[in-house]
Amino acid sequence: xxxxxxxxxxxxxxxxxxxxxxxxxxxxxxxxxxxxxxxxxxxxxxxxxxxxxxxxxxxxxxxxxxxxxxxxxxxxxxxxxxxxxxxxxxxxxxxxxxxxxxxxxxxxxxxxxxxxxxxxxxxxxxxxxxxxxxxxxxxxxxxxxxxxxxxxxxxxxxxxxxxxxxxxxxxxxxxxxxxxxxxxxxxxxxxxxxxxxxxxxxxxxxxxxxxxxxxxxxxxxxxxxxxxxxxxxxxxxxxxxxxxxxxxxxxxxxxxxxxxxxxxxxxxxxxxxxxxxxxxxxxxxxxxxxxxx
Amino acid sequence: xxxxxxxxxxxxxxxxxxxxxxxxxxxxxxxxxxxxxxxxxxxxxxxxxxxxxxxxxxxxxxxxxxxxxxxxxxxxxxxxxxxxxxxxxxxxxxxxxxxxxxxxxxxxxxxxxxxxxxxxxxxxxxxxxxxxxxxxxxxxxxxxxxxxxxxxxxxxxxxxxxxxxxxxxxxxxxxxxxxxxxxxxxxxxxxxxxxxxxxxxxxxxxxxxxxxxxxxxxxxxxxxxxxxxxxxxxxxxxxxxxxxxxxxxxxxxxxxxxxxxxxxxxxxxxxxxxxxxxxxxxxxxxxxxxxxxxxxxxxxxxxxxxxxxxxxxxxxxxxxxxxxxxxxxxxxxxxxxxxxxxxxxxxxxxxxxxxxxxxxxxxxxxxxxxxxxxxxxxxxxxxxxxxxxxxxxxxxxxxxxxxxxxxxxxxxxxxxxxxxxxxxxxxxxxxxxxxxxxxxxxxxxxxxxxxxxxxxxxxxxxx
Numbered sequence: 157x158x159x160x161x162x163x164x165x166x167x168x169x170x171x172x173x174x175x176x177x178x179x180x181x182x183x184x185x186x187x188x189x190x191x192x193x194x195x196x197x198x199x200x201x202x203x204x205x206x207x208x209x210x211x212x213x214x215x216x217x218x219x220x221x222x223x224x225x226x227x228x229x230x231x232x233x234x235x236x237x238x239x240x241x242x243x244x245x246x247x248x249x250x251x252x253x254x255x256x257x258x259x260x261x262x263x264x265x266x267x268x269x270x271x272x273x274x275x276x277x278x279x280x281x282x283x284x285x286x287x288x289x290x291x292x293x294x295x296x297x298x299x300x301x302x303x304x305x306x307x308x309x310x311x312x313x314x315x316x317x318x319x320x321x322x323x324x325x326x327x328x329x330x331x332x333x334x335x336x337x338x339x340x341x342x343x344x345x346x347x348x349x350x351x352x353x354x355x356x357x358x359x360x361x362x363x364x365x366x367x368x369x370x371x372x373x374x375x376x377x378x379x380x381x382x383x384x385x386x387x388x389x390x391x392x393x394x395x396x397x398x399x400x401x402x403x404x405x406x407x408x409x410x411x412x413x414x415x416x417x418x419x420x421x422x423x424x425x426x427x428x429x430x431x432x433x434x435x436x437x438x439x440x441x442x443x444x445x446x447x448x449x
Numbered sequence: 450x451x452x453x454x455x456x457x458x459x460x461x462x463x464x465x466x467x468x469x470x471x472x473x474x475x476x477x478x479x480x481x482x483x484x485x486x487x488x489x490x491x492x493x494x495x496x497x498x499x500x501x502x503x504x505x506x507x508x509x510x511x512x513x514x515x516x517x518x519x520x521x522x523x524x525x526x527x528x529x530x531x532x533x534x535x536x537x538x539x540x541x542x543x544x545x546x547x548x549x550x551x552x553x554x555x556x557x558x559x560x561x562x563x564x565x566x567x568x569x570x571x572x573x574x575x576x577x578x579x580x581x582x583x584x585x586x587x588x589x590x591x592x593x594x595x596x597x598x599x600x601x602x603x604x605x606x607x608x609x610x611x612x613x614x615x616x617x618x619x620x621x622x623x624x625x626x627x628x629x630x631x632x633x634x635x636x637x638x639x640x641x642x643x644x645x646x647x648x649x650x651x652x653x654x655x656x657x658x659x660x661x662x663x664x665x666x667x668x669x670x671x672x673x674x675x676x677x678x679x680x681x682x683x684x685x686x687x688x689x690x691x692x693x694x695x696x697x698x699x700x701x702x703x704x705x706x707x708x709x710x711x712x713x714x715x716x717x718x719x720x721x722x723x724x725x726x727x728x729x730x731x732x733x734x735x736x737x738x739x740x741x742x743x744x745x746x747x748x749x750x751x752x753x754x755x756x757x758x759x760x761x762x763x764x765x766x767x768x769x770x771x772x773x774x775x776x777x778x779x780x781x782x783x784x785x786x787x788x789x790x791x792x793x794x795x796x797x798x799x800x801x802x803x804x805x806x807x808x809x810x811x812x813x814x815x816x817x818x819x820x821x822x823x824x825x826x827x828x829x830x831x832x833x834x835x836x837x838x839x840x841x842x843x844x845x846x847x848x849x850x851x852x853x854x855x856x857x858x859x860x861x862x863x864x865x866x867x868x869x870x871x872x873x874x875x876x877x878x879x880x881x882x883x884x885x886x887x888x889x890x891x892x893x894x895x896x897x898x899x900x901x902x903x904x905x906x907x908x909x910x911x912x
Contacts, residue, residue, distance in 0.1 A: 196559060196582075197905045218890065218897070285727035287735060308667070308730030310883055394548055394670065397729045398880025410873075413552035415559065415905055 183428060190422035196415025203418075210422035220399060221407055225426065228403045231317075231389075232382030232434075238322045240374055243329030248363070250330070251337045261334070265327035272324070276391025279320045283307050283392075308397045317401065321388055325381075329374050336370025337363070372442035376435060383431045507801045513541040513564035515557065517550035520568050520788040524822040528814045532805060540805075548670030548872060558586050565796040566805065571606040571615055572786030572862040575869070587614040588792030588799055595810035598830050602785040616806055618818065619787030620753065621829035622843055625675045626782060627773050628750040632766040633660070633743060641771045645714050648774050652723040655746050661725040663718065664745035666733035667879060673728070674875045675749050677711055678867075680773055681860030682780020684708060692857070695864045698903070698910040702892035711776045712881060712888040719882045729879055737761045740768075749773065752843045757823045770846040772854075781855045786862045866902040873898060 190210055192203045214221045246264060250257045267275070282289045283306035294302040306316045344362050353361065364371070386405035389395065395402040395410075404427050411420035514521070521544065529540045543564055545553050557563040563586070569575065576583060583589075590596070590613045599607065599617055607615035634641075637658065642648040652662035665673045685691050687707045694700030702708055718724060725731060725745070737754070739745045741762025748754075755768040772779055790809075792802040808814060812834045819828050819838065827837040861868040877891040903911035 195905045197907060218893065283730075284732075285730045305727045305730050308727055310885075390549070396670075396876055396879060397667075398876055398883050398885045400880075400883075400885070409552060409556075412559070413555040414869075414901075415555065416901065 186421045187425045187428070189418060190425045192418050194418040194421070196417070198417075206418070210419045211426075213419060214422060214426065220402075221423065223399065224402045224404045224407045224423075225430075227401065228383055228385065228405075228427075229430075230314075231385055231403060232379055234314075235318055235321050235325070235382055235385075236375070236378040238318060239325045239329045239378060240371075242322065243326050243374070244333050246326065246330045247333035247337055248359070251334060261331070265331055267324045268328040270324065272387040273391050275320060275324055276388055279316075280307070280392055283316060307393055310397065310400055313393060313397065313401055317389060317392060320392065321385075324388075325378075329378070332370050332374050332377075333367065336367040340366045368442055372439065375438050375442065379434055379438060380431055383427060383434070505800050505804075507536045507538045507798070507804070509537065509539075510798055510801055511539045511541055512566065512798070512801050512805060513543060515543045515545065515554060515564035515567040517547050517568060517570075517788070518544050519547060524818055524825075525809075527817045527821055528809060531814075532808050535808070536801070536804060538801065551872060558582075561795055563793045563795060565793055565798065565802050566790060567793055568788050568790055569615075570786065570868060570871075571617065571789035572784075572868060573605040574862075574865045575786070576606060576609050576614065583609045583612070583614040583791075586791070586794050588794050588796070588802060590614060590616070590792065590803070590806065593803070594807060598810050598815075598832060600829060600831055603787070603829060606786055606789055615789040615791045616810065617787050617789040618809070618815070619829055620751070620822075620825045620827050622752040622826055622840075623770055623846060624751050624782055624784055625679050625749045626752070626846070627663075627747055627771045628752070628754055629747045629769055629771065630740065630743065630766050631769040633746050634769075641769075642774050643772075643779065644774050644777045649718070649721075649723075652718060652721070656721075656723055660743060661739075661745040662723045662747060664731075664736060664739065664748040665724040665728045666731050666736065667724075667729040668732040670872060670875055672733065672749065673878060674871060676715055676773065676775060677708070677874070677878065678860040678871075679749070679782040680711065680775055680778040680780060681782070681863055682854065682857040683711075683776050683778035684860060685857045685863075686780065687776075692863045695867075696910075698900075698908075702895045702899075703889055705892065707776050708892055709888050712878070712891060714775050715878070716882050716888070729882070740764070741766075751824060752840060752846065753822075753824045753826045755842050756826065756840060760823055769842055772850075779854060780857055781850050782859045783855045783857065784859045784862050786868075865908070866899040866906075867895070869902050870895060870898040 189203075191205060191207060193206045193209075194203045214225075250261055250264075254260065285291055285303070285305050285308070288306070290306065291303045294300060304312050307313055340363065344366070345358060348358050348362050384405060385403055386409070389401055389403055390406060390409070393401045395406045404423055408420050408423045408427070411417075411423065521542065525542075529542065532538070533540055541564075554563070554567060554569070557567075591611075593613065595616065596604075596613055603617045603619070604613075606617055607613060629641075633639075633655070637654055639651050639654060640647070642651045655662040665676070667673050681692075684705065684707050688700075688705070691700055691705075695702075719728065736745070736748065737758045738761070740748070740758045741764040743766070752770055758764065758768065772781065790806070792799065792806065796802055809818075812832055815828055815830060815832055815835050819825055819835065825838075826840050826843060828835060857863065861871065874891070874895055877886060877894050880886040881888055881891050900911055
């Protein structure tokens with residue numbers, strides 16, 4: 157009866173060709189090039205196979221590329237932890253009958269429509285030690301002890317980055333959670349209330365299990381974003397002070413800019429592998445949770 | 450059945466559009482081939498190709514220029530406006546923050562999406578290295594009318610294999626020496642320091658008065674390295690022949706006693722807070738006001754900065770210049786290098802690029818350039834009709850410098866592949882000041898970077 161509504165399988169050929177041509181093929185080619193000494197002079201010198209040399213360089217070099225990998229993973233973990241926790245809290249708060257919740261939702265979401273470069277430039281100015289808005293405000297309020305070297309103190313700089321990242325991303329996470337919350341039937345909460353459940357019991361026994369889908373979306377998006385993070389760090393600190401906030405992508409950018417394409421693609425391949433492994437693991441785990449429910 | 454055919458037609462249209470889209474270049478630039486040849490355009494110019502009289506029409510065309518902040522700024526605005534009016538074209542000036550410029554330029558060159566005109570900090574070595582790769586990326590201006598506007602020393606940064614590729618219009622003032630507030634020095638009874646110990650004592654006295662002794666804008670990313678590189682003369686003096694040895698890979702930065710001393714002294718001053726409360730996070734945006742307000746007393750700057758401070762702040766304080774005495778240096782930072790303008794070989798309108806170079810090098814444009822540059826007191830060009838504005842402070846300072854102190858060029862210009870890693874070295878210096886690295890590791894990284902650059906370039910001394 158519905159035969160006419162089922163489209164033939166060859167319809168997938170178009171997207172598949174595009175996917176293979178513009179993603180799969182370049183990605184595999186990138187992995188292949190990561191085993192070569194491809195550089196900006198290869199047009200003259202040619203490209204030679206160097207085996208695992210690029211990968212060995214990444215993990216053993218004095219330049220500490222490995223710290224870029226660690227920083228990337230750290231950023232992914234912490235930034236998502238902050239955004240998911242606060243985003244969920246705000247979503248729950250704004251789903252309830254808070255006065256002006258529509259306005260709050262808009263206000264919280266607004267930063268996420270701004271480009272990171274603009275946000276970075278604005279916050280770079282806000283964080284300026286001598287003339288920045290933040291330290292000036294503390295000075296005016298006679299709270300001099302709160303003044304910080306926001307982007308040049310090794311103990312503060314990551315916190316500043318997380319703060320800006322959360323300011324921008326929480327609204328987006330919150331919106332996805334709100335969609336998930338709205339999909340939970342009210343009857344579940346009514347039943348829970350009749351059973352005498354308190355706020356936390358409702359949260360952990362009803363809300364969170366029913367939101368596996370939106371949590372998974374946020375996690376997958378958040379993890380892929382975190383592993384690929386570049387612009388916010390590039391604009392705010394450019395990997396500094398020193399090498400403190402270098403991540404995989406800032407190193408890739410530097411290497412590519414220097415014409416060391418082989419090494420850059422090796423770093424990209426590592427990024428691809430980490431992203432794929434973590435992404436697949438998260439999806440599998442969350443799907444399992446969903447099925448069990 | 451109809452739906453099926455409709456889908457097939459849609460797919461075919463999609464594929465055709467995709468092919469057409471892939472075949473075009475959005476910015477209209479044709480990517481140069483790796484061999485450096487270009488079949489469809491003339492890239493060698495001679496006087497007969499002139500279009501000043503309007504023989505060639507550029508109506509409605511757009512000329513894009515990619516430049517680092519500080520190299521053109523507002524000083525070219527009037528020239529650009531006149532150029533736009535004269536040729537009825539639009540100039541798209543893309544000014545990139547200094548700390549990001551090199552990466553962006555290199556990416557654009559590598560991907561064939563560069564602007565029609567681009568700038569680089571050139572020197573006689575830089576033009577041969579991986580940055581510019583003139584045969585591949587630059588228009589050949591050999592025979593252009595303006596070739597004699599540059600003195601030979603500057604032309605060396607623009608010529609490769611006998612062909613002229615770039616145009617360098619820069620000033621000839623003392624560059625990045627120590628600029629100091631003479632009035633404050635007099636009031637505190639301070640003398641110009643000539644050794645590191647004296648410099649430290651001066652800093653101590655100034656600091657005790659609540660002022661920043663030596664302002665360094667670390668957040669700019671490119672300024673703090675000057676303290677290391679501008680005193681190249683002292684490295685050569687303490688180890689004669691060092692430059693030559695570095696250029697043939699017979700010497701290294703790592704382990705050089707004088708270089709280590711300079712880094713250690715720099716860190717000591719940083720630890721003592723003499724560069725300011727947060728020099729790593731400070732930029733130079735407000736520096737002239739801070740000079741005028743006496744918040745800062747010394748900085749590495751060009752002599753013309755004195756003029757800028759006085760004009761912008763109205764201060765009545767007097768200023769002077771002295772040689773940076775880290776490692777007891779007394780050499781003058783001779784530097785024939787400077788920001789240099791190149792035409793991109795992949796441009797779709799090389800004649801318009803040529804017209805711009807011709808236009809900039811007229812006496813009228815040069816005078817506008819100088820008059821609109823608060824930070825310039827002169828232009829180092831061969832144009833007798835140009836009215837220069839030398840400062841008395843420059844004349845006083847230069848009268849105290851002997852010719853023997855000016856022999857060795859600054860380290861970044863005098864040694865191969867060094868300037869390419871200016872920003873990396875700066876990041877490493879900061880890491881060292883934050884105790885994330887050792888001094889010798891900073892130098893080792895420079896050696897490694899230079900070796901990589903040399904290897905990529907195919908330099909026989911490294912291969």
